[in-house]
Every structure is written in structure tokens, then in C-alpha cells.
Amino acid sequence: MRILLLSMPDMAPQLNTWKAPSLAISSITANMLASQPEHEVYMADLITARDDPVGTIQGLLKDFNPEVVGFSAKSFEFSTACRIATYIKSLHKDVKTVLGGYHSTLMYEDIAREGLAEPFDFLLRGECDHSFGELIQVITDKRRSTSVRGLSFRDNGHWIHNAPRLQEDLNTIVMPNRANRLLTGYTFQDRMLDTLETSRGCTMPCNFCSMRYMYGSTFRTYPLERVMADIANAKKRGTKYLAITDDNICLDLKHLESLCDAIIREGHDDMTYVIQGSSAGISSSETVVEKMSRAGFDMVYLGIENVSEKNLKLMKKGNIVEKTKRAVELLQKYNIISIGGLIIGHPDDREEDIAVNYEFLNRLGVDFYHDQIITPYPKTGMREDLLRQGLITNLDDYRKYSGFWANVKTKHLDSQDIQFYKWKYGQKMTSFFRSPRAYKRRFPTGLLIKFLLKYLATAPYYQTKKFIKNYGKTERERFQAYIDIQEHLNDFPELPEAITAEPTTKSRSA
Numbered sequence: 001m002r003i004l005l006l007s008m009p010d011m012a013p014q015l016n017t018w019k020a021p022s023l024a025i026s027s028i029t030a031n032m033l034a035s036q037p038e039h040e041v042y043m044a045d046l047i048t049a050r051d052d053p054v055g056t057i058q059g060l061l062k063d064f065n066p067e068v069v070g071f072s073a074k075s076f077e078f079s080t081a082c083r084i085a086t087y088i089k090s091l092h093k094d095v096k097t098v099l100g101g102y103h104s105t106l107m108y109e110d111i112a113r114e115g116l117a118e119p120f121d122f123l124l125r126g127e128c129d130h131s132f133g134e135l136i137q138v139i140t141d142k143r144r145s146t147s148v149r150g151l152s153f154r155d156n157g158h159w160i161h162n163a164p165r166l167q168e169d170l171n172t173i174v175m176p177n178r179a180n181r182l183l184t185g186y187t188f189q190d191r192m193l194d195t196l197e198t199s200r201g202c203t204m205p206c207n208f209c210s211m212r213y214m215y216g217s218t219f220r221t222y223p224l225e226r227v228m229a230d231i232a233n234a235k236k237r238g239t240k241y242l243a244i245t246d247d248n249i250c251l252d253l254k255h256l257e258s259l260c261d262a263i264i265r266e267g268h269d270d271m272t273y274v275i276q277g278s279s280a281g282i283s284s285s286e287t288v289v290e291k292m293s294r295a296g297f298d299m300v301y302l303g304i305e306n307v308s309e310k311n312l313k314l315m316k317k318g319n320i321v322e323k324t325k326r327a328v329e330l331l332q333k334y335n336i337i338s339i340g341g342l343i344i345g346h347p348d349d350r351e352e353d354i355a356v357n358y359e360f361l362n363r364l365g366v367d368f369y370h371d372q373i374i375t376p377y378p379k380t381g382m383r384e385d386l387l388r389q390g391l392i393t394n395l396d397d398y399r400k401y402s403g404f405w406a407n408v409k410t411k412h413l414d415s416q417d418i419q420f421y422k423w424k425y426g427q428k429m430t431s432f433f434r435s436p437r438a439y440k441r442r443f444p445t446g447l448l449i450k451f452l453l454k455y456l457a458t459a460p461y462y463q464t465k466k467f468i469k470n471y472g473k474t475e476r477e478r479f480q481a482y483i484d485i486q487e488h489l490n491d492f493p494e495l496p497e498a499i500t501a502e503p504t505t506k507s508r509s510a
Helices: 023-035 053-064 075-091 102-113 131-139 211-215 224-236 253-265 279-283 286-295 309-314 321-333 351-364 381-388 415-429 437-441 445-470 475-487
Strands: 002-007 040-045 068-072 096-100 122-124 151-155 158-161 191-196 241-244 272-277 297-305 337-344 368-373 507-509
Touching (some): 002 053, 023 040, 040 053, 068 131, 075 096, 075 102, 096 102, 096 131, 102 122, 122 131, 224 253, 272 279, 279 321, 337 351, 351 415, 368 415, 415 475
Parallel strands (some): 002 040, 002 068, 191 241, 241 272
Antiparallel strands (some): 122 151
């Protein structure tokens, strides 16, 4: 059987230089071929085909002629997944379509009940490394559909939802397949990018996160031998930059330290690694941070979240401000670039509350920042809290659920105000000359001089261009021009609208 797996072309505006392959479909491909090698399984990450997704899809269908197409989609990608599935069905009506990923896991009952599942024949929930292969056995009449945990399927017009998927034993999951990718162009800052994981899950109680619905409130690690083989495989394929996608790698510092030791021992410290970590974890061990630096850990996305003790308590993060200061201090000491993760738009936020967070990041000296507006992700405690307070302004247009857009208001600011202040105060954090301490230190002197000369040579042109573009415009008008561009980032006008069905109550649990 010919199987094609797709990840979506949607891009979050704040990640416009990030084109990473989907680890999910790479893992599914590998585990499918390990257990059922008689099938042909290929994958395409459409993030690298944003300029012409329709033409790319047409080419994939023509060249590969798949019998099953799988889709991996987060909430903000769900609409595009529906449109692509609709398009594929319009060309090849007999193709079986399968939706997996976060949105399917969180919202499967709503998707089925509201008629939004019409473009799909099956929904998969939870970890799909093995369940996708089990579904293929159903399609090829080697297994009963009711035997696949985490599967939703149609039966005489009714959606049947099987029991939830149990967490997978990571020892049974083979490392990702990178050879069967049909597209190229995975980059970050013009360097070849790939992804891997060394663990899954998080035990923290943060109420703005939906992670536990995918991985449970547990922390599981892969054997280090498997991780080293995974790194070696990515390196062999020319990867320069590896994003370690662990949900919270700092939960087990002994694991992180052992990982660094293994990377150094195996000679993989010639790679560049980026992780997301907690302030509490990074601040608690200088020894680990020093080893991270020697192992090639170049960048840490630090979950600072907010400077307000009240807002941190609301998110169930605990008061981590002092730990954040220590974490940034250690990262700077060992020349590791810090990205300060910030969440604004909390119920009691005024303009000054938002401003003080950006000022805190500036004083802290983080190299870069990544700001988000609190998003009422499905099934989270934060969504329930905001619903009770009547502060959600966009309940179900999930296209805006990327962290960039204001889907909420506060008791003092409307959604447009929050969006404006995010842009306004973010503008002050974007200059190369503002801070990037570790970033500048990582430049050899010659390269830094070359960069500065290039900047000085080109700055007048760009400054003049910016002046002409903004001449006569108010601050709000400049903001609106910026927002208008972001509004259409994921339009993909060539794709048809998704087919839907009438809402129904015809679904049940198996």
C-alpha cells in the first residue's frame, strides 16, 4: 500500500525563520516500515512548500499516487488540513484520509459532532507511532477497527470513538526516518535544521498547556544509545542545527547531564543544539549548564512566562523570577544564547503590566525574546478560567490559536489593545545593538567586524526605505499595516474551502 504523510504549511508569524520537519510523521514512517515493510511510506513537510502548496500536492499525488494520506495538525493548522484533505478527495475520491496530532487528540468529539470531520475517514488520538500502523492493518482487513485504541472511525453514518490510547513504551519506538522525505529546505537562519527528542512528557501543572492530553502527566526518556544513533543519523544527512523538541528536558537534570556527557564522548559536540528549558531547571545546576556549553548547546528557549507574581500563580508556574535571573546569568556565563519566553494578556493586565514584562527582559539581558498572548487552548484549565470570566473573544476560530494573536481581552484592555501593545513594546527589543550578549560573544572578531561593516553599509538604505514607508503614518497605522500582512500569512487562496457536514449527535464511544 502506498502511504503519504503530510505536515501542514501554516507558519506562526513569530516563527517565520523556522522551517523544521515534523518529528511526528518521521516517527510514524519509521515505525510503519519497521513493523510492515511491505508498504511504501513517504512524507512531505509542506512548511517548505508555502509558496505553492497546491502545485506541490498535485505533484506528490501524480508521482506517488497514494492510497492513504495522513495529516498531522495542531489547532491553528486544522483548517488548512481540512482544506487540503478536501482538495485531495476532489482529485482522488477513493483515497483514505487520516487526521492526527494535537487538534484531533483534543477535539475529536467536537470535530465529529460539528460535521468538521467530513474530509477525513479516520481520526487518531494521542501518540500515533504505532497506532497508525495498526490502522493500516484495519484498512487492509488484517485487524478489526474496534481493536485500535485511540482511533475514531465511521460506522453506518455514526462516528465511533475507541478507548483512549495508552502511553507508548519509548523502548519500542524506533528512531525517525529521514530518508523518505520527499521535500527539502528545512532551515533555521539559513542552516540545515532537523529535529529529535530525548524524552516525552511533562509533570508540571501549568494550566495554559495541553501537553498532558498527548503525553500524560509523566516524564519518559529514550535510551541514550538510541539518542546518539539519532544524532549520528541527522549529522550524516548534513544537518547543522538540531532542535531537541522535548517538552521539558530540564525535568530530569541527571538525564540532561548524561545526554551532554554522551554527546561529548561520541564526538557529536560539532553539532549545534537548541532546546526549551525551565528557569528552575537551568538555574539549579551550573555544572549542567557548563556541560551544555561544551556539548554544543547553542540556544535555550527559557520559559520565563511573566514577571508578575500574580500572573505566574494564575498559570500555576510558581514565583520563578529569581530563578530566571540566575538561569540567564548562567547561560550568559557559558555563552549560550537565551531566548526569553513571555506570555502577556492576563485577566488583570493593563498597558503598564505588559510594558514592565518587556522592560524586565531588557534589564535581564536575554539575547532574544519570544512573546505570546495567552491563548485559550482547548481543554486547558486556563480556557475554563477565562470562559468563566467572559474574557475569551475568539472561542473557535482556531486559525488564530498560534500564540501570536489576541483571542482574549483583559478586564482593562480589548483584544486589539493587547495586540497593539505586543507590537509596540516588542519593537524596542529587536535591534542587534540592544543586547544580544551571548550572540555577539559567539561572533569571532573578524566576522563581527564584517557584520558591522555590512550593517553600516546597508543601514542607510533600509532606514530611508522604512522612513518613506512610514512617513505621515501614526503609530497605530504602522501597527495595522504590520497586522494586515500577518492576517494573510496562511490564506493559501488556491486551496478550496473544506467540505463539512451537518452537525450530528451520531457518535459514541466503543
